[in-house]
Amino acid sequence: MFYWLRSMRGSDEVTAALFVFCAFTVSVILVYIISFAPLRVQNIIGAVMIVAQLVLIGPAEQHRQKLSGRAHSHARTFFTFARNRMQDTRFLAACTVGVATLSFVDGFLRGYPDGLPIAFTPPTRLAYVVITLVVCAFMLILVVRRRERVMTIVYLVVMVSLASISLVLFGAFDQQWEIGASVVNTLNILICAYCFYVIIAFTRFGDRDPYVYAMVGWIVCFGSRSIARMLLLYFYPLTGNDLFINSLLSALILFSALVVLIQFISAEQGEYSLDIERNEAEKAEAIAQAQHDIELSNEALEQAQQQLLESARRAADQHSADLEAAYEALMLARAQRCIKCTEGCSPTAPVIQADVPEVVETPQAESEISNLPTSLSDSMRQNVRQMGEHFLLSDREMDVLTLYALGHTQKKVAEELHITPATAHTHIKRIYGKCGMHSRQEILEYLEAYSE
Template identity: 40%
Template sequence: MRTCVALEALCVLLLPLAHIAGAFWPNVHFWLCAAVTFFASFAIFYWLRRARGCGSTTAVLYVFSALAISEVEIYVCSLIGTYGFYVAAALSLLQFPCMLSARKNKLANDIESFTPNDDFFGFATTLLSSKRFLTATATSIGVLSIVDGFLRGYPDGTPIAFQPATRVAYGLLTIAICVIVISLMMHKRKSVMTVGIFILLELFACAALVLYAAFPDMPDIGAVFTTTLNALLVAFTWYIIIAFMSFGWRDPYYYALGGWIVWLGCRAIARVTLINVQSLSTNDLLINAIMGTCVVISTQVALGQFLKVSQMEADERHDLHVRRMERLEKQLSRAQANVEALTILKNNAGEYSECAACANAAPMGAGAVGTPNPLQCAGVMPIESVDQDETADESRNAQPGSKHGMRLVQLMDLDEGDSIADIRKATMRDNAEQMGKQFLLSDREVEVLALYALGWTQKRVAEELYISPSTAHAHIKRIYAKTGLHSRQEILDFMDQYTS
C-alpha cells in the first residue's frame, strides 16, 4: 500500500513534464497515465479491503461518500491548471496519515448498520442462491460497462471534451445522485442497491443515447449523463467488490482485481472496438442499436435474476419447513417406540436379554465399553439417528441451481461452504431474526445470536463477525438480558417452541 501511494504521487508529479519528454518519447504521457491508474487502483483495493464484512448501509456510505468527495477534488484540480497536478499528488500522499488514523479507529465491520434481507449483503447471509446472484450481478456490470465504453467514445471513439457548464453539470449531478442514494439507505429503503441502482444506471445510459441523437453537434450534453453513468458504475463496482470480499473465501485482492477487470476491461474493449471498427464509427444507427441491445441484455440478466432469487428464497424456506416437520414427526414416532421398549425393560428389570448378541452380556446398567446394550436389543434407539437422516436429506438438497450457474460460482471462487452447514446457518439465522423481532434485538445481536445458537464459541463468533471477543461477550450478555434466558440450551429450547 505504501509503495503504491508513493509511486502514484510520483507519477502524478511527472505528468506536467510529459509534454517536454514527449519530444523524446512520444508515448510518455500515456504510460504515466496508465501507471497512475495502476497504482491508484491498488490503493483503492486497500481501502475496500478495510470495509470487508460491513453492513449494507455502511458500504453504501463508504463508497458513495468517497465518490462524491473525489468529484469535488477532481473539479478543483481541473480549475487550477498545472498546479492541479501538485495538489493531486499532495492529496494522494494524505493517504499515509489516513492509514494511521484508520488503524486507531474501529473497523467498518464493527459498525452496526441496516442490511435489507433482499440486498447483496443480506442475500449472502441467508441464501445459498446468493452466490449465483453475485455472479449474475458481475455479468450485468460487465454488459453495462460495454455500453459505458461505447458511450464515452461516441461516435468514433475519441474523447468528448466538456464545456465549463457541462463540466459543472456533470459534477453536481453525480454528487446529487450520491447524496440521494446515501439518504435512501440511511432511511432504510429496501431494494436501493439492487433493483433501484440497476434501473438508475440503465436510465442514465438511455438518457445519454437520446441526448446524443437530439444534440449531434453538442455531444458534451450527452456526455454529462455518460460520465455520471461511468462514475456510478465505479461506486457500484466498489460496493459489489466489498460484497465479494465479505462472502468469498479467496484473498480480498483476488476479488478486487476481478471486479476491476470486469468493469475496466469490458469498457476498454468497447472503446477500442469503436476506434478500430470503421463500420461502427460511421454508422450511428448501428452503434445505437448495439448499445440499446446491451442495455436490454443487462436488464434481463440482472432483474431476471432478482425474480429468480426471490422465488428460490420462498422455495428454500418452504423446503426447510417441510424437512423440519418431517424431522419432528420422526422424533415423535421414535420417542413413542422408545417409551414402549422402556416399559418392557421396566417389567423385566434385572433380567438378561434373550437375544444372541446379549447372551453373555452383563445385567442392564453395567455400562461396560463395547458391551451389547440391552436398550438397543429392546428396540430403544437414540434420537440422534434421526438427526443423521435429516443431515443426509439436507445434503442431497443443498446444491440448488443449474450446472452453468455452479460453474460461474466456481470460476469466481464463491463455492466454498455450499453444504449442509449453509442450510443450518440459514435456518438459525431465520430463527434468530424472529427472536430479534420479539425481543427488539439489534441487527448485530441477531447475527451474534444466530452463530452462538449454532454452538459456536464466543471467540469463533468474534472472528466470523470481525469483532473482538469482549464485544461478542457483551452482545451475548445483552441478548440474555433482553430475552430473560440464561443459557444456550434455553435459547435453543425457545427457538424449538416459539419459532416457525
C-alpha cells in the first residue's frame, strides 16, 4: 500500500482524488463479491491479489515518470492552499488531529455500543455498498467539476454528516445496529480515503521521505480507530450507559469538526491575504513599469523632435546655399554677357513699362514699312548691335530687331529666321518691353539718334 501511495508523488489534486476514490470503489465492489464465497476461497483470492500487486510494480514504475507531465489543466494545490501552507507545522498538526479524532469516532461507531463487531445482513451489506458507491461518485464529480474546497470543507462536512446520521440510526433502530453500521462503514471508507489523500499531498510537498508521511498517516488513522475499539470494549461494561456513549461520540464529532474547520478557515484567510498582497505588489509593479515606459516614450519623443528640428534646419541651410549658388551663377552669367558692352554702355536694363503694347500689323504700319530703306548700312547694323547689347537683348532678338528695322513684317521675319510667326511676335514684344519703345518708328529714330 505504501508503494502505491509513494508512486503518486508528483501528481496533482484531481489525479490523486481520482486514484483514491477509484481504488476504494473497486475495493468495495470486490469485497462485496468475495463476501459470498467460502472463507478458504476468500483467502486464496486475497493471496492472488497480493501477488498481482507485486507483478504490476514493474509496469507501474515505467509509467510513473509520465505522471508529472499529465497534470490536470485546472487543478490547484491539494487543499486549495499554497505550498508554504502545506509545509506549515500547524496545518499538519490540525490535519493529524482531525483525522485522529474522526478515526477515534469511527472506532467507537464500528463497535457500538459495547465494542463487539456488528454482524451485517444481506440487505444492510448491499446498502453499505450502494451508499459507499454513491458517496464516492458524488465526491469524484465535485473534484472533477469544481476542484475547490471539495477535499477540505466539503469533505469534512460529508464525514461529519455520516457520523451524525449513524448516531441517529443507532438511536432510532435499537438492537438493529447493522442499519447504522452500514453508514459507519461508508464513513470508514471516506476516512481511509482522506488519510491516503493527505499522505499523497504531503508526499508531494513535504521535505521528508514519503514513507514517513505514509507511516504517520497509517498510524494516526488506524491506530486511533483501534484504540477506540479497545477502550469501548473494556470501559462499556463499567458504565453500561448508551446515552453517555452517544454524548461522548457527539462531542468528539463536534470537536473534530471545529478543529479542522477552524484551521481550514485560518489557512484560507491567510491565503486570501497573501493573494491580496501579491495583487497589490503586481499592481504597483505594473504602475511603475507604466511610468517607466511613459518616461522612455517622452525621451524618444524629445529625441524625435530634436531630430526633426535638426533636419529642418539642415534643409533650410541647404536651400539657402542652393539659392546663393543660383544667384552667384546668375551674376556670373550677367557679368559674362556684359563683356561685350561698350565702355559708355551700362549693362543695366532699362525700366520696363507697365503696359507693353501689342504688336499688330496694320495697313498704316505696312505703308510706313514700304517707305523704310530696304537695307541697312554698316553703321546702322553696328548701331543695332550696340543697341542690343545696351538693352541686354539676346542674339535671336538682335536678328529679329535687324530684320524688323529693315521693314519686314512679322511673317517675313519668321520666314527669314525659319521660326513661327507666333515666336517672331513674342520676340518683338520682348524687344519693345526691354527697350521701352512702342513702335517700329521709335526704334528707327533711336538708331538714327544713336548714330549721330
